[in-house]
Amino acid sequence: MTPKPFLQLSAIALGLWLGTVRGAAANGTEQGSVLIPAGFYEPLIRSPKDLAKKPVAAFWLDEQPITNGQFLAFVRAHPRWQRSHISRLFADSSYLEHWTSDLNPGTQAPLNVPVVRISWFAARAYARWVGRRLPTTAEWELAAAAGYTRPDGKNDEVLQHDLYAWLARPVPPIQSTVTTARRNLHGARGLHGFVWEWVDDFNTALVTGESRADSGLERDRFCGAGSLGAKDSSDYAAFMRQALRASLQANNTTTSLGFRCAQDFSPLDPYSPR
Amino acid sequence: MKNPRPLTALAVVALVLAAAFTTVLVANAATSPADAKGPVVLPPELASMPIEQAMLTSPPHVPPAIKRQYAARMVVNLEVREVVAKLADGVEYTFWTFGGSVPGSFIRIREGDVVEFHLNNHPSSKLPHNIDLHAVTGPGGGAASTFTAPGHSSQFTFQALNPGLYVYHCATAPVPMHIGNGMYGLILVEPKEGLPIVDKEYYVMQGEFYTTGKYGEEGLQSFDMAKAIDERPPYIVFNGAVGSLVGDKAITAKVGEQVRIFFGVGGPNITSSFHIIGEIFDKVYPEAGLSLPNRNVQTTLVPSGGATMVEFKVDVPGTFILVDHSLTRAFNKGALGMLKVTGPEDRVIYSGKEIDAIYLGAQAEAGSNSAKREAELKTQIAAAMSSNPTIAGLTKEMQIEKGKQVYMGLCFACHQPDGKGLPMAFPPLAGSDYLLADRGRAVRTVLKGLTGPVTVNGVTLNSVMPPQEAVLTDAQIADVLTYVYNSWGNHGEAFTSAKVKAIRAEIH
Numbered sequence: 001m002t003p004k005p006f007l008q009l010s011a012i013a014l015g016l017w018l019g020t021v022r023g024a025a026a027n028g029t030e031q032g033s034v035l036i037p038a039g040f041y042e043p044l045i046r047s048p049k050d051l052a053k054k055p056v057a058a059f060w061l062d063e064q065p066i067t068n069g070q071f072l073a074f075v076r077a078h079p080r081w082q083r084s085h086i087s088r089l090f091a092d093s094s095y096l097e098h099w100t101s102d103l104n105p106g107t108q109a110p111l112n113v114p115v116v117r118i119s120w121f122a123a124r125a126y127a128r129w130v131g132r133r134l135p136t137t138a139e140w141e142l143a144a145a146a147g148y149t150r151p152d153g154k155n156d157e158v159l160q161h162d163l164y165a166w167l168a169r170p171v172p173p174i175q176s177t178v179t180t181a182r183r184n185l186h187g188a189r190g191l192h193g194f195v196w197e198w199v200d201d202f203n204t205a206l207v208t209g210e211s212r213a214d215s216g217l218e219r220d221r222f223c224g225a226g227s228l229g230a231k232d233s234s235d236y237a238a239f240m241r242q243a244l245r246a247s248l249q250a251n252n253t254t255t256s257l258g259f260r261c262a263q264d265f266s267p268l269d270p271y272s273p274r
Numbered sequence: 275m276k277n278p279r280p281l282t283a284l285a286v287v288a289l290v291l292a293a294a295f296t297t298v299l300v301a302n303a304a305t306s307p308a309d310a311k312g313p314v315v316l317p318p319e320l321a322s323m324p325i326e327q328a329m330l331t332s333p334p335h336v337p338p339a340i341k342r343q344y345a346a347r348m349v350v351n352l353e354v355r356e357v358v359a360k361l362a363d364g365v366e367y368t369f370w371t372f373g374g375s376v377p378g379s380f381i382r383i384r385e386g387d388v389v390e391f392h393l394n395n396h397p398s399s400k401l402p403h404n405i406d407l408h409a410v411t412g413p414g415g416g417a418a419s420t421f422t423a424p425g426h427s428s429q430f431t432f433q434a435l436n437p438g439l440y441v442y443h444c445a446t447a448p449v450p451m452h453i454g455n456g457m458y459g460l461i462l463v464e465p466k467e468g469l470p471i472v473d474k475e476y477y478v479m480q481g482e483f484y485t486t487g488k489y490g491e492e493g494l495q496s497f498d499m500a501k502a503i504d505e506r507p508p509y510i511v512f513n514g515a516v517g518s519l520v521g522d523k524a525i526t527a528k529v530g531e532q533v534r535i536f537f538g539v540g541g542p543n544i545t546s547s548f549h550i551i552g553e554i555f556d557k558v559y560p561e562a563g564l565s566l567p568n569r570n571v572q573t574t575l576v577p578s579g580g581a582t583m584v585e586f587k588v589d590v591p592g593t594f595i596l597v598d599h600s601l602t603r604a605f606n607k608g609a610l611g612m613l614k615v616t617g618p619e620d621r622v623i624y625s626g627k628e629i630d631a632i633y634l635g636a637q638a639e640a641g642s643n644s645a646k647r648e649a650e651l652k653t654q655i656a657a658a659m660s661s662n663p664t665i666a667g668l669t670k671e672m673q674i675e676k677g678k679q680v681y682m683g684l685c686f687a688c689h690q691p692d693g694k695g696l697p698m699a700f701p702p703l704a705g706s707d708y709l710l711a712d713r714g715r716a717v718r719t720v721l722k723g724l725t726g727p728v729t730v731n732g733v734t735l736n737s738v739m740p741p742q743e744a745v746l747t748d749a750q751i752a753d754v755l756t757y758v759y760n761s762w763g764n765h766g767e768a769f770t771s772a773k774v775k776a777i778r779a780e781i782h
Binding site: 092094164165167168169170171196236239240242243244246247248249252253254255256 | 356357358367368397398399400401402421422423424425426446447448451486494495496497499
């Protein structure tokens with residue numbers, strides 16, 4: 001076969017396959033996605049060996065965090081992720097604690113608000129079920145770096161105000177819906193001001209002294225090493241996100257930690273996922 | 275970077291502070307949750323120590339003195355909780371607390387104790403927290419081993435090697451924010467021999483709050499990192515709120531009692547000049563080093579992240595005000611507390627106001643009448659002098675003499691000592707028709723000078739006389755003109771400096 005028709009057929013096949021996956025997950029888990037353009041992520045803390053600017057390819061990001069309703073559809077389809085069935089390896093004893101029962105989120109967990117008290121394992125399982133994945137730290141931070149009206153969120157005063165006001169408030173007993181939250185420049189809602197969000201590589205967020213190749217000293221562990229690599233100490237919300245990620249284990253859950261999914265952007269199928 | 279300059283400045287400033295704190299975070303990553311090493315296996319002599327649950331108290335109270343004469347294993351359960359509470363009237367704040375209070379629970383142990391420390395982060399917390407106790411010898415003061423996610427608990431063990439009064443605080447990045455939200459407290463490691471018995475012990479800590487709103491601005495306030503970095507707090511308070519030790523919340527004592535205050539500064543930034551108005555510290559343990567007290571101290575300096583222990587006997591009743599003696603902090607930002615002492619008065623030590631009388635100023639009435647009479651007499655003398663021809667003449671003679679000195683020091687250079695001037699160059703003053711015709715013009719000429727053609731005694735000259743307004747005073751001009759008008763055959767009345775002054779003002 002000549003290349004061109006082969007590519008066309010492959011594209012169609014890919015589209016069909018993706019469509020099938022999407023169809024299977026379509027019951028109650030519809031989720032808008034926004035395209036985050038390729039860019040550079042400047043890690044908050046890095047060792048001298050790491051790149052100062054990490055290139056991030058374009059990717060699809062869920063417009064909003066996954067809700068109780070969407071997660072309910074998942075645990076219905078996969079009972080071993082229900083609260084009373086799940087192994088402690090995959091979630092600690094607070095997993096979905098605020099739900100009334102295994103299949104009833106109840107009054108503390110309205111269907112249209114972000115799901116919290118889910119572990120990294122559970123978030124990944126959901127993402128796989130809908131044919132997606134968790135975003136990486138670099139991808140999430142790249143998406144979250146944008147302001148409401150400008151690409152540099154750090155200079156967007158309204159965004160900064162919203163973010164720090166949220167940090168100053170205690171965790172509410174019932175989360176708020178993100179559906180009506182303001183979109184940022186890329187179209188994503190609620191990256192700041194609602195829940196913390198799991199990322200795929202949460203536990204590689206900090207240098208741990210692995211990179212001893214430079215010299216006999218554990219350079220990255222020494223006083224100052226972490227901060228000498230800190231990109232911008234004034235972005236202290238980033239420090240707090242970093243601190244939270246570093247404090248977690250994969251089976252942990254907290255009252256203010258949720259997630260959203262991501263998907264690779266494929267030039268062959270530029271309109272997926274929808 | 276997009277905005278290098280402000281960020282660079284900020285980064286440079288914040289870098290140093292972030293340095294010490296992020297290292298904790300860096301170290302944390304290596305030693306936190308996944309790296310728990312399991313309970314320490316104590317050697318037999320320590321394993322056989324009795325086990326006690328540490329009693330924790332909320333400020334301003336402290337646990338009772340330790341009476342045991344031996345070291346023990348103390349179990350401390352300290353909970354971290356983020357609570358919304360009052361910072362000032364109408365002002366709320368989300369405090370991050372150890373034990374639900376600011377400052378956090380007071381921990382009291384003994385030198386040599388082995389402490390099994392549990393840090394429990396309440397599930398409702400938004401953030402992870404840890405603890406650095408200055409009483410701990412070990413990495414991060416415990417911070418490296420207590421980094422705890424919400425809904426989790428960390429345990430570590432330390433031995434209290436040194437006696438003293440120590441600050442503890444959260445050390446999670448950004449550390450100044452965690453401390454600025456109230457995460458500090460005191461731990462007392464009593465020396466082996468114990469502390470001397472006193473009647474009352476109290477716990478007070480000073481700290482700042484960096485709110486986005488101004489002092490007193492109502493509502494739920496947020497933390498303002500820019501103000502924290504610039505060290506410009508709207509609030510500097512004792513025990514976590516304005517008025518926390520005021521009125522019915524004052525600490526109390528009775529006349530004759532010995533009072534001890536454990537006073538610390540959580541910061542995050544500001545040191546304190548701790549003073550109690552109306553009392554003197556009989557003993558001060560500077561920087562809370564418990565071996566050698568200073569005696570009879572009025573105000574003691576307490577570093578940020580440090581403490582002091584003060585002891586004094588209260589001798590008379592009244593309300594004694596605790597302050598940071600950097601006084602706008604006390605009166606405008608909230609660093610003010612009260613110690614209310616009740617009991618019998620001792621008027622020899624302090625009598626209170628004895629007499630209230632009238633006071634009239636520097637003189638008795640008779641004296642001020644005399645001053646008025648003196649002023650009247652002075653006026654009469656002046657009038658008499660100017661109207662008496664002899665005296666008036668004498669004063670004119672005096673002016674002539676003084677004016678001659680001015681003339682012979684300045685004017686003679688052109689107009690010559692004999693007043694005849696220089697032919698074809700400078701006009702004469704002796705018998706000058708131009709001079710004598712107009713007294714006002716004479717004053718103006720001396721002040722402003724004269725240029726251009728001028729006809730004197732029929733002779734026209736054209737030269738320059740420089741102005742003297744900046745060189746001669748009004749009195750000197752009056753004197754020199756009086757001299758000129760009364761010399762070399764000239765006759766005229768004296769010039770007064772008042773007249774010169776008036777003309778100077780006119781033509782200024």
